[in-house]
Amino acid sequence: MPTIRAPAKKQTTTLTVAVKCRPLSQRECGRDIVRVKNNKEVVVLDPDLSKDYLDRIQNRTKEKKYCFDHAFGPQSTNLVRPFFLESLYLEAFIFIMFLTVEPKFFLPSFCSQMEHYFSQEAVPSKGKLKQKFLLAVTATPHCVLVLFLRLKDTYQKCISTIISGVVQGLNATVFAYGSTGSGKTYTMVGTQHDPGLMVLSLHTIFDLIRRDKSSDEFEVTCSYLEVYNEVIYDLLEKSSGSLELREDPEHGIVVAGLRCIKVHSADKILELLNLGNSRRKTESTEANATSSSCIHPTRSHAVLEITVRRKQRNKYKNQVMRGKLALVDLAGSERASETNSTGQKLRDGANINRSLLALANCINALGKQQKKGLVYVPYRNSKLTRILKDGLSGNSQTVMVATISPADSQYHHTVNTLKYADRAKEIKTHIQKNIGTIDTHVSDYQRMIDSLQIEVCRLKKELADKESQLSVKPTETTADDELSCLNVLSQEISENVQERINLQKALFELEETNLRNRTELQHLDDAIAKQLVSEKDGTVSEALRVRRQDILDNIRDNDEAGINYRKEIEENEKHRCQLQGMIEEAIGNNGNKTYLRILSQYRLLGMANTELQFEMAMREQIIHNQREAQRNLWNLIMGLGLEEKQIFDFAAKQGITIEDWTVTRYPGLSNRGKSPNLASGGYAPFSYGLSINQCRRSSCICQNHQRVASKSFSQDRWDLSPTFCREKHHSFYYLLAHDNSPPCVRFRRSSDNWVSGGHPISWFGTPDKLPRDLRKSYPEITPVSSCNEIYLPTPALGADFGQGQKDIMWQNLYSKAPHGAISSSSQDMVKGPIVGHGRTVNGFLGFIPSEQSFSTHSLNHSVQNSNPSNHPSLSCSHTFTNQSFKT
Ligand SMILES: Nc1ncnc2c1ncn2[C@@H]1O[C@H](COP(=O)(O)OP(=O)(O)OP(=O)(O)O)[C@@H](O)[C@H]1O
Structure with a gap:
């Protein structure tokens, strides 16, 4: 009997943004211009001290103030604060001392004691006691409150909740963003004395697994990659080649060929982490030599991905929950022009900035989207944004840690970082448990890919045989030349296919976005028309007009982007035709036609494989839409106000089993007529x-x-x-x-x-x-x-x-x-x-x-x-x- 499962509940959440200001280093001899207040506010003072009083009171200073979910001052460490360093601990200490010297306060009859003291004149030291009592009464809530806030303030608290979600099948992303030397690596990786978020979260995951009372089976795997110069490398491989990104219908964006290691303890991952870190690309740049405390800034973006598979042993035996935690240490966000780099360094800088620019553009677009409707988000512009796509808008609970330096010389970097962090606050993600289901047509595609791969292997073998035959022939050198030429052509053609696939996917996404924009526009037009009819004076709400204009602007922008993509696709097609012509010619001119034909066929099959993967990605979109439709169906069923039994009976009549009924109560749709679409x-x-x-x-x-x-x-x-x-x-x-x-x-x-x-x-x-x-x-x-x-x-x-x-x-x-x-x-x-x-x-x-x-x-x-x-x-x-x- 076929079964359907009620869709997992989707919850919309906003990005958590934390700002961390590192201490002023010894190498920096400037002024400290960053102030952190109430664990939430960050004030950046004007670095120019020469501004007069008038400038300041007339708000002509460059002082900036921002508010975030969490803000950590220079004294904060990754996990706990040193005792007595902060006034809180001092306050708490004094209070405890006070209680110890006045044991009467511990008596159970505390209140009556107090009454006694203040009602009876007989007590000789009443004034002193009253003083102590007042101190105790005011200090208690204060200390409790501050203690509570301070405890929340630690990083462990800041992210431990999202990490517990990973063990429950949710996705989470934590990334550190900031200029070079602002403390990203310190925050993410940390030191031996102050371990960073990567280390802390690993310990949390294994602690949670250890403490789990259910009989569920857990499997933890980890991978560690870096994106350097727009090329992906595996940090867990000694000499990793470049890896490709692929869109998987079930798992989203995946890096093909990335090593995924099964781990049983946090220590094992830490070992791998250290190994991977030693392989990261670092460089010394001018910007750092002069302005920052960082001697070997990292030039690559590192992504540590920890996957927790939880196989349930309860009534949903075949369910597998798969939570994913991505911890990202980005490269510095300074501009290439500021590093005075040339040659390779400049290229690195440009690529780092390409990724970060793309990230900043995505953050901008996503931030704008929350206010202004659907805007095209250019995830495809860099590998980094493609990897972070889920973390930025998809199924992930995301924390952005913006790191800043307190030095006055870093004012512009600091303000820039805070600006992006401020925009990121607007970004919304939708979290949903990843419960394993098997889609038949996805597995069909997988089967097809597998068979293609077998075919590729067969041809490879045939090719090798031919090669060994050819190696004994006298015409070796000419054949070699032609071969290398053909190799170059084949390489070019496969790059060309890859590019076209990317462009088509981007165009596809863009049109999807505009389609939804147009639907909203249509709704707005309807609403405006209704208002015009109902309001005799013909005034239409300003908000509606503004919204309409925003959407029109977005549509126009997206259309322009679409035209460019189409042009690029045309160019790409032309290039492909040229390349194909050249390959044909090379094959035609060559004596070893059979061999070359096999080679060409092998390459083409490789391309077909890539295209098939693209096809899978498109299918993924369709599956996503189907799931959305199924979710809406559930909404609709719930909106009809039918009894649970009625629905079950109906489903049984149709030969359908409904699984996991409990999770389908969607807010606002529980009663008939509540659905605005049906009722109105x-x-x-x-x-x-x-x-x-x-x-x-x-x-x-x-x-x-x-x-x-x-x-x-x-x-x-x-x-x-x-x-x-x-x-x-x-x-x-x-x-x-x-x-x-x-x-x-x-x-x-x-x-x-x-x-x-x-x-x-x-x-x-x-x-x-x-x-x-x-x-x-x-x-x-x-x-x-x-x-x-x-x-x-x-x-x-x-x-x-x-x-x-x-x-x-x-x-x-x-x-x-x-x-x-x-x-x-x-x-x-x-x-x-x-x-x-x-x-x-x-x-x-x-x-x-x-x-x-x-x-x-x-x-x-x-x-x-x-x-x-x-x-x-x-x-x-x-x-x-x-x-x-x-x-
Ligand atoms: N919270 C902190 N407490 C003490 N020292 C810190 C703190 N944050 C950063 N530092 C120090 O500042 C220096 C620069 O930090 P880090 O290497 O983490 O910067 P980064 O932003 O990762 O730089 P890059 O972009 O080059 O990777 C290091 O020497 C580090 O020890």
Whole structure:
């Protein structure tokens, strides 16, 4: 029996930002300009002491003040404070001494004693006692409060809560950001006497595992990598080559080939950590030689990743929770121009700054996003931001530790760091337990990759055999030359493919962002129109207008970025054609054609493998959407106010088992009518998935709330049904209307068509857009066969969005092709069974006929073509159509 599980609850949280100011070092002979107040406020004084009183009171100073979740002054250490160093401990000490010398206060009859002292004149030393009593009364809450705050102040407290989450299957990221020599490594790695966050968190993890009372099985693994010059190296390997980033549907961004070591104690990881640290790239720069206390600044970004797998032994036996803790020590954020570096050093600086600039841009965009709507976040601009993507906006509880120096010479760096930290406060992440599930089509892809890899191995072997045969031939040198030329070409072509994949993914994300922006714009327009109608004087709320303008700006910015990406893809394509031509020529001119052909085939297979991985990444997005849809379905079920029993009965009738029911109580949706979308007739902010079914086939989330017309054969009129949901999910396609006619239309996927059986026959499209004369000529749709086949006119859907589909061939909509027909463009009619379709881009529905074979050339076409159904993401998958879309 198929099973469904209630989705894990998602919790939105903001980034925790802590600032740590290191002590002034002996090498720095400047002034201390940083003040930390109340463990939260950071004041940076104006470094210019010559400013007169007037300047200061008129606020013409460069003094800056920021407030954060935590702020640590120069005296703070990574774990505990030295005793008696701080006034708190002194206060506490005095108080304890006071209590010890006055044992009467410990008596149980404390209150009555006090009454006695103050009511009876007989007590000779009343004045002294009263004084002591008042001191005790005022000191107690003060000490307790300050003690509490100070205890919270330690780093252990600051991050231990998120670390306990890692053992429960949550993700967490901690990264230190700051200029060179500001104390990032000290904070993250620490010293023997003052261990850093990496060490402390490891101890916490193992402590938690040791203290765990359940019978669950734990497995801790760790990896340590560095990003240097935009190249990823494994710090746990002695001489690691460069590693590639890959997007895994289940685990997010992963580094292919990175060593992951199983560890059983914190000490073992510390050993590895020390080993890895000794391999990090360090350099001495001008900036540091003069201005900082750091002699060998690190030039790379280091990421320690600790994964805790928890195999449950209770009733959810097959569940595996997987928590991930990423601890990141970034390189210094100073600008390359400030380091007076040249040559290799300048290149390092530029690359470090490229990563940090990309990180800063992501922080800026994410910060802006919280205030202004959806902004494209350029994660793809550097390896670092791709690695940190989850930590910045995805499923992770994240702590940013901004490190600063108190020296006046570092004023600009300090203020810059604090500015970014301040923006980062706005960033929101969504945490959710990583509970292991197995997705069938993901494993299908994995199987395909595996078989491709086997094929690659076979060819490799064949190649080696050929090579050994060739090595005895006299024409060795010429062959070698040609080979090395071919190698260079192949290398270039694989880089070219990688670049194109990155560009397409970026474009895809960008369009997703803008799609959501457009949906919000539509909602805003509706809201503004409603307000205009209801308010007679025609005044529209300023907030709505401002928001609308912001979204329009974002759309424009994103569109511009999209145009650039498209241009880059075109360039990339041209380059690829040139390279391919050169390879062909090289093969043609060569005597050892068979060998070269194998070599070329081997390279191409490697590329196919890469493209397949890209395809997997796209699928991941679709899976993500499906999960989102499933979550919304749960919301919807909860919103219907049905009894638990009713839902279980219904599910049982459909042959579905519901697992883990308890976690699905979503706030605000517990009662019928509470859902704003259902009750008010407004549009739902997201697509609501409405299918639970056993078969997992192709999938697609469609644009929500598009007006759809349906025509019932019993009545002779069109019913305009503005849907609040329109979604095809797995092998069904659902439509719900706000009103009651028809309340729900469901399309089932038959062996080769979409069938609407038992429900009114419906036509998808927008009749108001249907030209009048055509309406006359095609007054109704005739079912093609007895099983009520229907056609989904994709151009008509596109037309609803005004996406350049003016000349729609309406006759296509009524074609009576024997196997069902869906046009993949406005002009062509493609015959053949529909095996699935891709995804909506700008509200456009794209279908892929299974029997149509696409060449890589279609990619080129799709990039230039304004038809959104030919989106590059779809085209890329065309290469694999026959395997990947047939289910
Ligand atoms: N909280 C602190 N207490 C005492 N010393 C500190 C503290 N923070 C940093 N330092 C000292 O300041 C110097 C610079 O620190 P660190 O190497 O951690 O800087 P960094 O920001 O990691 O530099 P880079 O960007 O080059 O990696 C070191 O000598 C370190 O011992």
